Amino acid sequence: MSKPIARSVKAYSAAAATSPLAPTTIPRREPTDLDVQIEILFCGVCHSDLHFARNEWHFTQYPAVPGHEIVGRVTKVGAKVTKFKLGDLAGVGCLVDADLSSCPYCKKGLEQFSPTMVGTYGGTDKHLGGSTYGGYSEAIVVDEHFVLSVPKNLDLAAVAPLLCAGITTYSPLRHWKVGPGKKVGIVGLGGLGHMGVKFARAFGAHVVVFTTSESKKADALRLGAHEVVVSRNADEMAKHAGTFDFILDCVSADHDINAYLGMLAVDGNLTLVGVPEKPLPVAAFAIIMGRKSLSGSLIGGIAETQEMLDFCGEHGITCDIEMIRMDQINEAYERMLKSDVKYRFVIDMASLK
Ligand code: NAP
Numbered sequence: 001m002s003k004p005i006a007r008s009v010k011a012y013s014a015a016a017a018t019s020p021l022a023p024t025t026i027p028r029r030e031p032t033d034l035d036v037q038i039e040i041l042f043c044g045v046c047h048s049d050l051h052f053a054r055n056e057w058h059f060t061q062y063p064a065v066p067g068h069e070i071v072g073r074v075t076k077v078g079a080k081v082t083k084f085k086l087g088d089l090a091g092v093g094c095l096v097d098a099d100l101s102s103c104p105y106c107k108k109g110l111e112q113f114s115p116t117m118v119g120t121y122g123g124t125d126k127h128l129g130g131s132t133y134g135g136y137s138e139a140i141v142v143d144e145h146f147v148l149s150v151p152k153n154l155d156l157a158a159v160a161p162l163l164c165a166g167i168t169t170y171s172p173l174r175h176w177k178v179g180p181g182k183k184v185g186i187v188g189l190g191g192l193g194h195m196g197v198k199f200a201r202a203f204g205a206h207v208v209v210f211t212t213s214e215s216k217k218a219d220a221l222r223l224g225a226h227e228v229v230v231s232r233n234a235d236e237m238a239k240h241a242g243t244f245d246f247i248l249d250c251v252s253a254d255h256d257i258n259a260y261l262g263m264l265a266v267d268g269n270l271t272l273v274g275v276p277e278k279p280l281p282v283a284a285f286a287i288i289m290g291r292k293s294l295s296g297s298l299i300g301g302i303a304e305t306q307e308m309l310d311f312c313g314e315h316g317i318t319c320d321i322e323m324i325r326m327d328q329i330n331e332a333y334e335r336m337l338k339s340d341v342k343y344r345f346v347i348d349m350a351s352l353k
């Protein structure tokens with residue numbers, strides 16, 4: 001088989017777990033019949049990018065190009081593309097491929113759980129071979145099924161993080177039917193957490209933020225929380241014990257999950273979306289007392305991601321962002337590790353040109 005034609009584009013990559021990200025070039029395929037080529041305008045910085053670049057999940061292949069909160073403009077479409085035309089705005093999240101015709105999960109709109117799913121970065125590139133490269137780059141080429149339409153009425157840079165932080169919080173809140181009459185906790189006010197607050201509030205729940213950062217209290221209320229608990233304060237924590245219907249745990253590092261299971265009411269659920277490097281020990285008593293459940297959630301399918309973007313368009317919901325240049329990415333990672341981001345870094349990709 002002849003090798004597909006590819007062109008070289010500018011990008012930022014990590015060469016090893018301990019290397020800072022640095023300029024490089026990567027190949028992008030020429031669009032096939034069903035592909036959309038996108039000039040990337042903005043890319044959000046997810047904590048998963050940092051876990052991945054530093055091999056904290058132990059499956060990174062180098063060079064690694066992170067970035068899965070991508071928005072940009074369509075610069076080329078394949079002959080059979082129907083959803084997009086030249087000049088359209090478009091988004092790409094965490095998924096770029098899956099075997100749509102044979103996989104039962106894909107047929108149900110749960111592409112993220114398909115064994116054939118290909119991640120935007122760190123997946124197996126079916127076209128060029130090797131690893132897929134993410135959005136810290138000038139351009140990306142993606143099958144139209146995995147390309148999202150972006151609301152036209154919102155600030156484009158502030159839309160970018162919806163492609164991961166948005167859908168990762170929207171999906172479990174919808175799945176667990178968060179709405180009026182429900183008391184909902186959001187743990188960790190970072191990129192995911194601040195979107196969890198906005199969605200839970202928009203769905204009509206009573207929203208409580210758990211934060212380790214005293215300094216984020218006022219922001220939590222501004223973002224839509226009804227109450228804020230500083231989790232280092234045992235008295236504040238004790239007041240809420242046994243009262244939550246649902247808690248979304250968005251923490252990126254080691255923490256005591258049993259403390260949050262203790263916050264749930266009978267039959268309450270805690271869903272983990274944070275993916276700390278190390279396992280979190282769960283005490284059996286923390287869940288048997290009160291028939292509580294602990295579950296997880298991974299981003300969302302393509303149809304649900306589009307639903308989330310449309311919901312944001314209708315309700316004027318975007319992310320709170322701090323714009324950075326591409327060459328500030330290593331500094332941004334260090335700040336993210338200190339929980340010093342309000343509340344998502346977004347890279348202005350024009351700075352890569
Ligand atoms: P982030 O912006 O860095 O936010 C993480 C927040 O967790 C921090 O702002 C901080 O909030 C809290 N935190 C950090 N260290 C802590 C510690 N030692 N103890 C307690 N709380 C701590 O990260 P993110 O981008 O939102 O991502 C969060 C996690 O979700 C990451 O592990 C990421 O990989 C994962 N993720 C999962 C999915 C999925 O599909 N499941 C998708 C995207 C990301 P406070 O300052 O308020 O305490």
Ligand code: ZN
Pocket residue numbers: 046047048049068094164165
């Ligand atoms: Zn992400």
